[in-house]
Amino acid sequence: RRQQHDVVIIDTAGRLGVDAELMKQAADIRRAVDPDEVLFVIDAMIGQDAVNTAKAFQEGVDFTGVVLSKLDGDARGGAALSVASVTGRPIIFASTGEGLDDLEAFHPDRMASRILDLGDILTLIEQAQAAFDEEEARKVAEKLASEQFTLEDFLDQMQQIKKMGSMKKMLGMLPGAGNMKQQLENFDEREIDRTEAIIRSMTPGERRNPKVLNGSRRLRIARGSGMTVTDVNQLVQRFEQAAKMMKTVARGGVPNIPGMGPMGGKPGASSKRGNKQKKGGGSRSGNPAKRAAENAGIVAQAPTGSGFGLGGAPQPSEADLAEIQKLFGKS
Structure with missing residues (x-):
């Protein structure tokens, strides 16, 4: 306030595991400055150990929100997402790089889509x-x-x-x-x-x-x-x-x-290749029983769908x- 600053960010030393000395240092800083927000930054690549580290940090210092980092790596951040459930603190930001433009607001539904490899079209549109x-x-x-x-x-x-x-x-x-x-x-x-x-x-x-x-x-x-x-x-x-x-x-x-x-394509239009019939399959039987068997065979050959789209669609x-x-x- 004396320096006319609207926001002051205090960055503490990072750690991948539980360190009693650094944890005490962070707790002392919190008591001294009485911050409005305490953000816990999680490395998305450390896996299940993120939960243990988050628990220790919550007990020793406590925090109001989570920042998920290194999402541009091979890890999808699935284990780190469980931190929000275990600690009861929301994930506020996500980072995908080193630049300021790489820090973005966290959206749970979009992160779930990334984990499932369904893309993040909404962020791309924004x-x-x-x-x-x-x-x-x-x-x-x-x-x-x-x-x-x-x-x-x-x-x-x-x-x-x-x-x-x-x-x-x-x-x-x-x-x-x-x-x-x-x-x-x-x-x-x-x-x-x-x-x-x-x-x-x-x-x-x-x-x-x-x-x-x-x-x-x-x-x-x-x-x-x-x-x-x-x-x-x-x-x-x-x-x-x-x-x-x-x-x-x-x-x-x-x-x-x-x-x-x-x-x-135009309605009713179809490829010439699709109009060609295989030899021996140019006509359908007039016998109701045989026709039912033919229909069953067609259904069995058809690609099945799923909750994520139509079946048979090739993946990129x-x-x-x-x-x-x-x-x-x-x-």
Whole structure:
């Protein structure tokens, strides 16, 4: 109060286990400063020992809330969640990195979704709403509707995405990301910067109309950005894929999303392959008993569902993440 500070944070020495001397030090600090809040920071990677440490800290110092840290590691934090039940203190914040932007409010339902590897779409949406300008988004939507999406717009969208934070972190929020840990680890955040360098090496006319990019122009762009002609070619391909996907959305359709298979389509339409019948299976028996047996066989072959979605739906794989990565980096 004397220094005109609104908030004062006192950080004590960390410990992974029970340390009587440090516990006494923390208790003395609490008595001396009489804080409004005492937060107990749990390492999400220490497993079941988190409960024992929390009990000891509650008995020796007591605390008003919990902060869950290191959720960006391999551990999902399941054991640490039991601390809230054992101590009766709520988990207030969760940390997924070292930066200030990596500290976020804790939501139990979203954490349960992460533990089950169902992703955290709500947090991803909130980050997008905070990063994207509403007026700019409206202008982009109008360009998509008129099919005038250019590399300049593509560059603007990439810069908006960068405001959302780490691309690796965002991809980790997608359902099934737990099956793609190795691919996520290999994801290079600098690919977006390289893509920006290539686009910025183009003239305004080339950005507005990539079809004019002949061999000599691509060579000039590659030299100007410090990249290769192959990199320039891949960027043009990624842009065409992204533009095609966005045009589909603008027209009210649903694009093919990596990991989710073909979606949408015109009512009543079906693939030619699906219309073909196997030999010997072109007709159904007129005998009621045989027909019932045929129906039972069809049901038995059908994929079953579960409480988490439709059966038979393929889980996202490393190949799916590679498709997403193509939009922002090298293939």
